[in-house]
Amino acid sequence: MEWVLILPQVPSDPSRHRVAVWRQLRKSGAVPVSTGVWALPAGPTFQADLDRAGELCRNGGGSLVIIDASPRDDASASMIRDAFMAVRVDEWTEFTADCGKFEAEIAREIQKKKFTFAELEEEEQSLDRLRRWYRDLKKRDVLELPEAKSAESRLRACSTLLEGYAEQVYQAVHGVSEDTGTAPGGKTVIPDERTS
Structure with a gap:
């Protein structure tokens, strides 16, 4: 290299x-x-x-x-590559840890039944920050480290988790049952209304 x-x-x-x-x-x-x-x-x-x-x-x-x-020899090449790789691994490890914090935060909100649009917006901003950070890290990951693939999986899991939380917020705010598409009193909700 x-x-x-x-x-x-x-x-x-x-x-x-x-x-x-x-x-x-x-x-x-x-x-x-x-x-x-x-x-x-x-x-x-x-x-x-x-x-x-x-x-x-x-x-x-x-x-x-x-x-x-x-580099003129393998030792010199390894010294530079290892220094670069160590910093990238540390960055991916920190990123993955922050994904864990995001997942724990969503779990706490669900446990507390804190289903508000304000909380959802805050969590969406947190996920957007993780996505920007991931793009920055990926740009400089020219070594294609396995930690990057693990981080990508964690980010996808965070996105899926937020989608589930968003659905719970919508149901709580609008009183809509996900299974039946009905609001309290049996009123049918038009699908477009459920996704707005």
């Missing part, structure tokens, strides 16, 4: 410029491999992020040096 080594050089004062560059490199998926040296897999996937990091360096009165690198 080909890599790029990234050497940001930004004056230490004011520190906000260095922090902005550091945050951008982290966001891109770059990993520190030595003091002041970051690594990313080579390729177009990360170019926009590198361009942004370069812009931030220049805004802070510094520069960004990017070097195409090809």
Whole structure:
């Protein structure tokens, strides 16, 4: 695998410029491999992020040096790959843990019978955040780690769980029986009304 080594050089004062560059490199998926040296897999996937990091360096009165690198031996290749992989695994693990928190939150709301549209909207926003996070992680998962597949399954489970909760909210708010399509008093509910 080909890599790029990234050497940001930004004056230490004011520190906000260095922090902005550091945050951008982290966001891109770059990993520190030595003091002041970051690594990313080579390729177009990360170019926009590198361009942004370069812009931030220049805004802070510094520069960004990017070097195409090809490790000379297996040990060097493993060192860079393992550093990159370890960060990705940590990210997927954190993501999966947050999916678990989402599932636990839905279970608590169901147990408390808290079936309100306000709560449903809050949970929809939480799922949207998980989806955005998943897309960001997937973009930089060029190694196609098994943790990514596990995370995708967990995200699908969260989506299915929210759909079930949404149905329970609708039934509670509108008094509609899912099995019969009837409201209290035997009034039949038109299917379009049930999905609005």
